[in-house]
Amino acid sequence: MGEKVGSSELPPVIVDGQNLSIEALVDVARRFRRVVLSHKAAERMRASRAVLLEKVLKAGLRCYGVTTGFGPLGKVPIGPDEALKLQENVILSHSCAIGEPLPTDVVRATLLLRANALARGRSGVRPELVERLLELLNKRVHPIIPSRGSVGASGDLALLAHMALVVLGRPEGRAELDGAILRADEALERAGLKPLDPPIDHKEGLALINGTSAMTAITALAIYDAEGLAKVADICLAMTLEAIGGFTEAFDIEYLRQRQAFPLSNGQEACAENVLRLVEGSKLVNDPSVRRAHDPYSVRCAPQVHGAVREGLAFSRRVVEAELNSVDDNPLFFEDEPFCRSGGNFHGQPVALAADVLSISMAMLGNISERRVALLLTRELNELLPAFLVHPSARPGLNSGLMIPQYVAASLASENKVLAHPASVDSIPTSANFEDFVSMGLTAALKAREVVGNALSILAIELLCAFQALSLRGPERAGKGTRAAYEVAEAHGLEVVARDRPLSDQIELASELIRSGELLRAVEEAVGRLR
Numbered sequence: 001m002g003e004k005v006g007s008s009e010l011p012p013v014i015v016d017g018q019n020l021s022i023e024a025l026v027d028v029a030r031r032f033r034r035v036v037l038s039h040k041a042a043e044r045m046r047a048s049r050a051v052l053l054e055k056v057l058k059a060g061l062r063c064y065g066v067t068t069g070f071g072p073l074g075k076v077p078i079g080p081d082e083a084l085k086l087q088e089n090v091i092l093s094h095s096c097a098i099g100e101p102l103p104t105d106v107v108r109a110t111l112l113l114r115a116n117a118l119a120r121g122r123s124g125v126r127p128e129l130v131e132r133l134l135e136l137l138n139k140r141v142h143p144i145i146p147s148r149g150s151v152g153a154s155g156d157l158a159l160l161a162h163m164a165l166v167v168l169g170r171p172e173g174r175a176e177l178d179g180a181i182l183r184a185d186e187a188l189e190r191a192g193l194k195p196l197d198p199p200i201d202h203k204e205g206l207a208l209i210n211g212t213s214a215m216t217a218i219t220a221l222a223i224y225d226a227e228g229l230a231k232v233a234d235i236c237l238a239m240t241l242e243a244i245g246g247f248t249e250a251f252d253i254e255y256l257r258q259r260q261a262f263p264l265s266n267g268q269e270a271c272a273e274n275v276l277r278l279v280e281g282s283k284l285v286n287d288p289s290v291r292r293a294h295d296p297y298s299v300r301c302a303p304q305v306h307g308a309v310r311e312g313l314a315f316s317r318r319v320v321e322a323e324l325n326s327v328d329d330n331p332l333f334f335e336d337e338p339f340c341r342s343g344g345n346f347h348g349q350p351v352a353l354a355a356d357v358l359s360i361s362m363a364m365l366g367n368i369s370e371r372r373v374a375l376l377l378t379r380e381l382n383e384l385l386p387a388f389l390v391h392p393s394a395r396p397g398l399n400s401g402l403m404i405p406q407y408v409a410a411s412l413a414s415e416n417k418v419l420a421h422p423a424s425v426d427s428i429p430t431s432a433n434f435e436d437f438v439s440m441g442l443t444a445a446l447k448a449r450e451v452v453g454n455a456l457s458i459l460a461i462e463l464l465c466a467f468q469a470l471s472l473r474g475p476e477r478a479g480k481g482t483r484a485a486y487e488v489a490e491a492h493g494l495e496v497v498a499r500d501r502p503l504s505d506q507i508e509l510a511s512e513l514i515r516s517g518e519l520l521r522a523v524e525e526a527v528g529r530l531r
């Protein structure tokens with residue numbers, strides 16, 4: 001979430017293979033921040049390259065994917081006269097992904113992650129190859145990468161091969177430049193980029209495609225968005241709490257500290273502190289006319305649920321931020337024997353698990369938000385508001401109020417329950433059973449991105465309903481933070497529904513208010529940074 005910022009407004013991100021954060025990745029992916037290769041990283045790459053050339057190739061050592069074929073064909077020796085053709089062929093043969101192209105922000109994040117992994121200096125490739133990846137970012141030459149076709153075993157082979165076609169300037173590749181879809185060679189020429197010489201060198205074809213860059217890019221961006229939505233969920237929760245005249249007792253910090261369930265995120269206290277700050281000064285909470293002893297679980301247990309969501313997000317961030325700065329291809333080169341070492345760092349299982357935890361976490365957040373939507377609309381549970389939030393000036397029955405947006409929220413919440421089924425437990429053998437356990441990491445990442453998008457829409461519906469409810473109860477009596485949320489929503493065109501009307505535009509408006517970051521910014525300007 002957040003607006004795009006021109007690259008000239010920010011200093012460049014230094015790509016060194018060691019210090020990339022999710023926030024910097026978002027800046028590059030969505031705000032077009034410039035990137036430059038670290039001098040030390042280039043030196044490490046040259047040293048790694050020297051090991052490959054001097055200690056492996058000149059010595060005639062057997063080295064997987066350099067002097068042998070790939071996968072089960074790794075037993076086939078490849079001679080020096082065929083070595084560069086092998087690297088070209090691995091890109092051509094693996095370029096078979098299908099489906100809708102990845103969005104631009106994911107493509108940019110993928111380019112950055114591939115560059116950062118190679119910049120660690122263990123992959124044996126030229127610094128010029130990484131510089132080419134960074135040039136594509138800086139000149140906004142975006143490869144067209146189909147989104148389906150990876151099992152997340154040897155990384156995202158098929159997807160990254162389509163990226164590699166553009167790096168090489170192959171006519172089979174496609175890239176977007178200035179809104180036009182061009183052949184890769186034409187795109188490079190228009191951008192003023194000359195072909196590399198040679199276009200591909202020892203190990204470089206394998207290094208470009210043998211990593212987790214696509215699944216990690218998707219998951220990292222989704223984590224960033226999900227963390228913003230966790231704060232938005234607290235805003236919607238606080239507005240709903242006020243709308244129903246709910247009790248703040250459930251957000252008592254001393255009470256919550258009796259349960260130490262969230263060692264990574266301290267999530268339930270974060271939620272409770274946010275809500276108490278948001279409703280500070282409110283004359284709507286703890287309404288003495290409310291007859292119930294305490295609130296339904298979707299409000300009373302929100303610190304525990306929102307806290308669990310934060311715990312899941314903290315786990316996913318920890319795994320993925322480590323992956324951002326990891327060497328994830330194979331083989332790798334070392335100064336001491338054995339110089340060429342082969343293993344499984346390309347395997348996507350850590351990212352797959354992180355993406356699945358992200359999906360489960362955000363499905364939970366959407367589920368509880370949908371239940372609060374139902375609470376706001378249900379007269380039997382909430383005696384302070386009219387059924388379905390039908391405006392007092394309208395005739396109930398003739399007008400349905402906000403009855404049907406809850407259907408939409410329920411649909412999305414149920415869809416998320418299906419999408420939250422973990423992909424990481426569903427291995428399927430490939431490559432003649434030689435690659436016999438795979439991660440399905442890309443599938444997990446794509447699902448996580450969709451779940452996050454659905455959760456955003458559900459929260460937008462809660463925002464719409466809470467806005468309507470507060471308009472009936474008196475927004476001038478709301479707390480400092482919730483009043484700021486109401487006012488920014490009103491200023492951006494959210495309207496009180498006095499008579500039945502189409503509401504898709506209102507849901508989209510609320511969604512954009514969340515997606516752009518405007519809602520969160522306005523609230524944090526009023527109450528300070530939320531946890």
